[in-house]
Amino acid sequence: MxxxxxxxxxxxxxxxxxxxxxxxxxxxxxxxxxxxxxxxxxxxxxxxxxxxxxxxxxxxxxxxxxxxxxxxxxxxxxxxxxxxxxxxxxxxxxxxxxxxxxxxxxxxxxxxxxxxxxxxxxxxxxxxxxxxxxxxxxxxxxxxxxxxxxxxxxxxxxxxxxxxxxxxxxxxxxxxxxxxxxxxxxxxxxxxxxxxxxxxxxxxxxxxxxxxxxxxxxxxxxxxxxxRDYGSRPYEQPEQVSSGPEDFSLREYQKEAVDAWFGNDCRGMFQMATGTGKTFTALAALEQYAKSVDKPLLTVIAVPVTHLASQWADEMEIFDLPKPHLLFGSVSKDWKQNLSRITTNIELATKDHEIVITTHQSLYNDDFREMVERLPGPIAFIGDEVHGLGSDEQRLGLIEAYDARIGLSATPERYYDEAGSRYLLNYFDGIIFEYPLADAIPEYLTPYEYHPIIVEMTEDEVEEYKKQSRKVAAVAASEEIDDETVSQVASQRADIVKSAERKYGALREQLKRMDDPHHLLVYTNDSQISEVQSILTENGIIQHKFTNEEDEEERDRLLDGFEQREWDALVAMKCLDEGVDVPATKRAILMSNSGNPKQFIQRRGRVLRKAEGKDKSVIFDMFVVPTMTPGDDIPAVEKSILERELDRFEEFAENAINKHGAWNTIDRVRRAYKL
The missing domain is CATH 3.30.870.10 (Endonuclease Chain A)
Structure with a gap:
């Protein structure tokens, strides 16, 4: 033009x-x-x-x-x-x-x-x-x-x-x-x-x-x-669109996982560090299992969030497996009708193998369960991020009809839910294979630096934290208040630490020290995200939010743009915690964390995936303390803040390149608070 x-x-x-x-x-x-x-x-x-x-x-x-x-x-x-x-x-x-x-x-x-x-x-x-x-x-x-x-x-x-x-x-x-x-x-x-x-x-x-x-x-x-062939007739026979298996090989630890699963009667959980190929391992096991059965097979794969369904479908293309059907409301309005057709294909033996990918939420739907339960078998089940299936509601989807069972998670134990954790272990017949982060670095995951950034609370925040702590103690001691109310009050107290005001100043200082910041993830919460986006923009960083508000198509576009440097940074909330591949990420700033190990371990996993031109990753972690000059008489409530933060620090520092330097930073806090 x-x-x-x-x-x-x-x-x-x-x-x-x-x-x-x-x-x-x-x-x-x-x-x-x-x-x-x-x-x-x-x-x-x-x-x-x-x-x-x-x-x-x-x-x-x-x-x-x-x-x-x-x-x-x-x-x-x-x-x-x-x-x-x-x-x-x-x-x-x-x-x-x-x-x-x-x-x-x-x-x-x-x-x-x-x-x-x-x-x-x-x-x-x-x-x-x-x-x-x-x-x-x-x-x-x-x-x-x-x-x-x-x-x-x-x-x-x-x-x-x-x-x-x-x-x-x-x-x-x-x-x-x-x-x-x-x-x-x-x-x-x-x-x-x-x-x-x-x-x-x-x-x-x-x-x-x-x-x-x-x-x-x-x-x-x-x-x-x-x-369509203009040279002869207008219609040809329907094209059978399929992609045959490509040449690939399992890593040795993935072979061990598959062998352990077959050795446990085709049941078990894989506890594998984020980024080590849990999906790939599970599909390899499924491929072998499908070849071992002599009757039509239905496989159900359940994912926690919808945008993981397409990732599973993409991974499946290199295996000798049929094209999966994505059955959940946002992509298949007629999923019940489609599932009925699929199960009928299995019942009548018109198909040897049908694969359904659905969500954790759809898995426990009454209609979904009833249609699966009517099949005589065999039926295989793969639960992705399986810790999410342990709640009272979602475990309804874990029906006995599933003969072969695989559970996948880097963190299969449920935080503060022993009953849910036990249920999952019993249903899947235990954790049969483990592959920790330390074994995966540096061959399969990127080495990383870990830099805790000490952030002091304001006086008002400390006072509010004390006030909320007294409220937590009061409701916990009351026999008339239910556990949900106790949890809500505790969450309100935790929000004070997550949203500490001085984190914004720490973010500005860190951005000034970065030379050409790109491929940056910033994890925030709902109360922080607008201010964090403004700070990034002030510093000339092209950014976009990545939240539950964006649909699947928009998320794919954002991830592609992030990889191609259309965006320097993505500002994310919980939707990047589980399963989403963002291998281009080189730096992450953790502005907000919960005490739940599942969350912060998943967030670290987003940063450690390998990518071309990426020799290491860097994690900056906002580490909140009441004050760096606490005096001799330190209230127990102030120590409790640090104890929650230190759990995350110890997990992150243990496998970092700069482990000793990270420990030196935190030792200042330990000495000040006599921990």
Whole structure:
């Protein structure tokens, strides 16, 4: 695009009706409108990448505008186009594959001319192009055959069109006609454009009861992709999309874990340090188990948070295992119907092996349990971050129907819940394999430095902590107050330490000492996150929050951007505690920690994963003390603050490169408080 100020769609002469006998659709319609657009929504019955090659200049300028394209099409695709689309979708999550799809916006037009399918793959990988596939329900019948679109410019002006033409090179040779509406011309045209956009958004969000709309991974899973051959017949047999096992080998300790599991009648828990390949180990055990049974097998994998489901599905691709079904509310509105179909496949022996990935929450749903329990077996179960399944409510999902059982966690014991811990140990038949952090560094995890930062509480915070401590003691001693109330009061006291005011000053000082801070994680709590984001921005650090408010698609985008240095820092709360891979992280600042070992051990694990160009990790830990000059008569309540903090320190310091230097920092505190 030129450096001159764009006039948007106002600079374009748009006719209300056009046809191919008088109009070059590419040069006279698509290119000029795309060049002024920031978003292009298109529904087309057929799509081929060759169409994009024709419209290369318009697509390039859409990208240069910071624009994106969203397209819905029928799953009737050219086989080579389909492979390019799948490659681009996989590259969103695969760092090595994405880096191999070289290309920038400035090279886009050339790439579209020379290697269109490669260009499509990296457009999808970079988020410039999103594609979904539409399939009418049996009640409607036939194919998705709609042809309409909406362009939006930087001023919010919209152009809508209904056409007889698909987005394929072959369609450009036909006699075709378009009806075009511009929302700034009249109320009638504005209404028409709004209806087009509403219809598109309804399809995109899978909210049309007569049409199912699939994202690419779901489409592969459902195996609905066909190939289209213009040279012979329009429909081929359904493409069986599968990826065979690649060459890989288990590490020696992973082999030991698998052998221990089989030696314990295919039951047991793996207690393995975060980042040492628990998922990989469990899938290797499952693959062997599936080959050992002579009846149709159902496998259920339960994850604590939804965005871990796709990570499991990705890991599964290199094993000789079927494509998994993701069954939970946010990705599968009809999960009950789908689970019924899956269990029927097993009952009727129409499938040898079906794999379901669900959430801890869905696992104990009555319908989920009943459908699984009706199967005669065998049924395998893998519980990821298994400590989360030990609560009174969630353990309802741990049914006896599961014959083979694997529990995974770096910290399987439940904090302050002996009953829940015992239940898990009994259900999984004990911890049968352990692989601690000390054994994994440096061969499989990155060595790390640990720097405790001493933060003194204000006088008001100390007084408030004492006040809350008296309240904790009073409610704990009362027989009329339930345990939940006691826990709430104790949590309010803990929040005083987590949110100590002087942590913000300590953060500013630490950031000033950092040379070119990048690939930085900052762990906060709800009361800190806004102020922490402001401090990072003040210091010229490009940051983004990573919380439960972002959906799965946005989280994937944030993690990709973090790895590619689009963001210097992610400011996270609890949602990065369990299972999410962030190997690019080089530094972490722990602004807020609970006393729960599960949490701080998981957070350390996020930082220690290996990545290219990363020789070590650095952890800065805010260590809260009442004061560094306590005097001779130290109240027990002040010592209790330190005892809680020291548990975390000892765990972190033990395996740090600078273990002795870290101990020296804390020894000042120990001496001051005579600990």
């Amino acid at each position: 030129s450096d001159e100020q764009s006039d948007g769609f106002g600079a374009i002469s748009v006719k209300p009706v056009i046809d191919s006998s008088t109009t070059d659709f590419i040069q006279d319609f698509y290119v000029p409108i795309l060049s002024e657009s920031v978003e292009y929504k298109r529904g087309a019955g057929y799509f081929t990448t060759n169409w994009l090659q024709s419209a290369a200049r318009g697509i390039t300028e859409l990208a240069e505008n910071g624009g994106t394209a969203k397209w819905i099409t029928s799953p009737i695709l050219d086989e080579n186009d389909w492979e390019a689309i799948k490659t681009g979708d996989k590259a969103k999550r695969d760092r090595v594959l994405r880096s191999s799809l070289s290309g920038t916006i400035s090279e886009l037009e050339t790439a579209l001319d020379n290697d269109t399918r490669n260009a499509i793959a990296w457009m999808i990988a970079d988020g410039l192009l999103e594609l979904k596939l539409a399939v009418p329900e049996p009640s409607l019948g036939g194919d998705f055959h709609d042809k309409f679109g909406v362009f939006i410019d930087g001023e919010g002006n919209r152009i809508g069109f209904q056409s007889s033409q698909n987005d394929s090179k072959h369609a450009m040779t036909n006699y075709e006609g378009y009806r075009v509406d511009c929302d700034w011309i009249s109320e009638r045209e504005s209404t028409a454009v709004s209806r087009h956009e509403h219809r598109f958004d309804q399809l995109w969000n899978d909210e049309n009861e007569h049409v199912r709309t699939y994202s690419i991974p779901e489409s592969i899973e459902e195996q609905i992709a066909n190939t």
